Ligand SMILES: Cc1cc2nc3c(=O)[nH]c(=O)nc-3n(C[C@H](O)[C@H](O)[C@H](O)COP(=O)(O)O)c2cc1C
Ligand code: SF4
Ligand code: SF4
Ligand code: SF4
Ligand code: SF4
Ligand code: FES
């Protein structure tokens with residue numbers, strides 16, 4: 027790759043130097059400006075699904091997910107307006123109300139990115155009624171569990187399995203509210219012949235949806251994992 | 262917001278919850294004395310009042326709404342109280358009480374489990390317990406709630422913070438504090 | 443084949459058709475097919491034989507002239523006589539009277555002159571008049587002349603300039619300037635480049651693109667070849683939903699014939715330009731029509747949108763520059779090339795040139811497929827072309843733009859139809875669906891109906907659309923059951939704005955429109971449902987007794 031050229035942008039009024047090819051998020055990170063994220067994970071491809079990282083760009087009425095939007099010279103970005111805070115809070119409340127998240131009895135309690143974000147943004151109650159559909163729990167694998175009642179459909183597991191482990195065991199079936207992560211061709215995990223049982227999916231899952239049975243959560247969850255593997259590969 | 266003797270009329274209510282929130286409330290140790298100087302407890306499981314009084318200033322409610330009795334009670338409470346605070350995950354989101362909501366006949370299932378499957382003597386569903394609602398619900402699905410203190414249970418510290426803010430006429434800022442579970 | 447060969451075919455075919463004094467076009471498009479159009483074709487063929495007028499009357503299969511609600515339909519030329527609800531018996535009578543004796547059968551004629559009066563058929567120039575299964579028919583009607591002009595007399599840049607001058611904007615919904623889009627793709631250095639014609643048309647009740655493909659497939663193909671020439675693409679895909687079998691077959695046959703004449707393939711008409719077109723069938727999801735959804739689907743993945751930028755113009759199919767246009771946009775191209783951009787720019791309004799096809803449905807007297815100049819008012823469309831409200835009922839609202847369009851009230855009937863005016867009023871051009879709603883409809887129920895469609899069609903990738911929209915639907919449902927709270931109105935508005943602004947793709951960004959516009963224009967109906975437990979239209983609360991809240 028050729029040496030990328032430098033672009034000048036402003037984030038929250040601060041002049042920031044970024045490189046062509048940077049996303050707003052990566053430029054902000056380098057400048058130590060915090061933007062909340064959920065579906066994004068360093069080392070995995072960007073997904074743009076959770077909309078937590080949305081920012082405003084001066085001159086456009088639209089909102090842009092910072093994890094996928096490339097910077098361009100002269101861009102002026104606002105990461106923390108009242109509208110953005112309100113929308114992020116709504117997003118978190120909606121995610122919590124889509125499935126029966128009951129933190130007090132959840133394996134991830136205390137180690138959950140969704141729970142942490144809800145706390146950060148002061149989501150102290152749910153403004154809409156919850157969905158009460160019971161979803162499947164796949165307990166067939168020797169030690170890996172997927173509990174769809176807590177899955178927030180962020181696709182981190184799918185990307186990790188595909189992009190890091192390279193086997194693409196996991197994918198999404200159906201659409202909309204019926205979307206569900208599946209193993210192979212929607213089989214029980216135990217009967218999967220492509221899964222290497224590497225646990226990467228459990229490590230990147232931000233919530234208590236995929237986990238390793240009988241393992242403390244602090245040992246399973248590893249936000250840095252994808253980045254670490256990529257750096258070892260020299261990517 | 263003043264009752265007799267310049268104190269705030271204060272009530273606490275225990276609906277479908279485990280009483281953990283009340284424990285946490287009491288867990289404020291000596292700090293509770295500060296509070297005690299400002300409030301007049303008029304109704305609470307901690308005391309003997311049987312009827313929810315009129316003209317309550319602040320009511321703290323623990324627990325989800327699980328049966329018809331609670332449904333009627335919470336409506337009455339709402340009518341008679343100025344500020345209503347939902348305390349704990351059960352009151353705020355429904356928490357475990359709402360686990361049955363995902364089942365087809367959730368209410369029937371838990372009655373069966375409680376009174377028949379696990380009974381050692383004379384298994385039968387009693388007819389003098391209040392009728393369970395088809396779905397258990399958090400408070401704000403049924404009535405208007407003014408403030409929320411999530412947590413299972415919420416820390417004594419958080420409870421104190423919120424109550425102090427409210428009693429002092431300020432709006433508590435829950436950012437960085439409202440932890441479920 | 444050389445350009446001269448095409449011109450020769452045009453001459454010969456015109457001459458051949460000139461032998462006939464009459465031409466009976468039997469609509470065999472999807473609207474008339476189920477009502478026995480093919481039998482009718484036979485009946486007419488037999489009738490002309492029986493009455494011995496075979497040599498002066500041509501009986502031909504044709505596409506849809508637009509009056510689908512009164513099918514099977516027959517268009518008799520010269521004179522543009524449209525016969526409605528034709529049966530084999532009527533066919534014999536029509537031949538006997540109209541062809542043999544020269545007297546049209548009045549009582550079988552389509553009587554709504556107003557239906558065509560205010561229309562301007564540019565895209566649908568050949569619809570209903572030519573046999574879509576014969577490329578010669580298209581060529582005789584002036585087809586492929588524009589392509590010849592481009593290949594022999596114009597540089598790609600000149601082609602783009604002509605389109606830019608025309609002011610043509612994308613007919614797929616967003617109205618992006620077509621010339622500008624072509625330019626974006628043309629200036630990319632990365633090759634190969636692709637062009638994609640979008641015929642997904644996933645909106646319920648919308649059938650303009652399908653009809654176009656069934657009636658005049660070559661107009662799409664010609665436009666597409668020209669676009670490929672302009673941007674420098676060598677491969678094209680027409681993305682059609684598999685639920686459109688007749689459109690698929692018609693396009694397949696058209697492609698075969700075009701290939702046989704070297705209008706697509708290698709060294710097209712000996713110009714040195716190569717371009718191939720393949721059909722790609724979609725499984726018929728609304729979201730597969732979104733441009734990045736289409737790309738994913740053509741690449742063989744799930745049709746899930748992705749954030750833009752990068753736009754398809756820089757990184758489309760397999761990461762290569764890709765031009766995506768709606769088929770109606772493409773069908774506009776040949777006449778623009780032939781008549782010039784300036785000519786086109788005079789039609790419609792200054793910012794919104796040309797015409798637009800609409801599927802006019804709902805409670806109007808003359809539903810069907812129409813094409814009108816931009817800037818025409820909703821009132822003209824509904825009350826003149828559409829002939830007013832069915833059974834003399836009262837107009838209540840009109841949903842413009844498909845399931846994620848806006849519900850506009852009577853006070854907005856004077857609104858000119860153009861991208862900006864519609865957006866300002868809370869509606870969209872969208873796919874060109876116009877649904878007329880009369881006073882028997884409940885607007886909360888209407889909002890619920892279209893929201894429910896979008897909930898089902900959401901791809902589920904982003905939270906605002908997947909969850910936010912679902913909650914909007916649920917709140918609407920609650921209000922319809924009489925369990926609404928006054929706060930729900932504000933909550934609906936807040937959620938609607940959030941879903942509109944924070945969603946990833948156009949589906950979520952437009953799906954709150956029915957809710958937001960009914961809240962804006964018909965708020966009193968919401969209030970009546972909530973505070974009085976009353977449905978002004980008398981639709982909701984049918985099972986009120988059982989749903990009564992336990993107060
Ligand atoms: C949910 C959704 C569905 C769409 N469906 C179609 C469609 O069926 N046909 C179409 O041409 N464009 C559709 N579009 C618009 C396309 O994304 C794209 O803008 C269009 O094909 C570009 O062509 P144009 O510039 O010629 O309009 C859809 C957009 C969205 C968001
Ligand atoms: S996954 Fe997180 S948010 Fe969901 S129940 Fe578990 S701890 Fe709570
Ligand atoms: S354990 Fe590894 S291989 Fe198996 S599904 Fe998870 S990430 Fe994929
Ligand atoms: S299982 Fe976990 S990582 Fe995978 S989509 Fe669900 S929440 Fe995301
Ligand atoms: S807006 Fe809806 S359809 Fe579009 S990406 Fe988001 S979930 Fe999918
Ligand atoms: S982190 Fe950017 S959309 Fe999820």
Ligand code: FES
Nearest residue numbers: 469473474506510
């Ligand atoms: S399909 Fe025959 S008139 Fe439209």
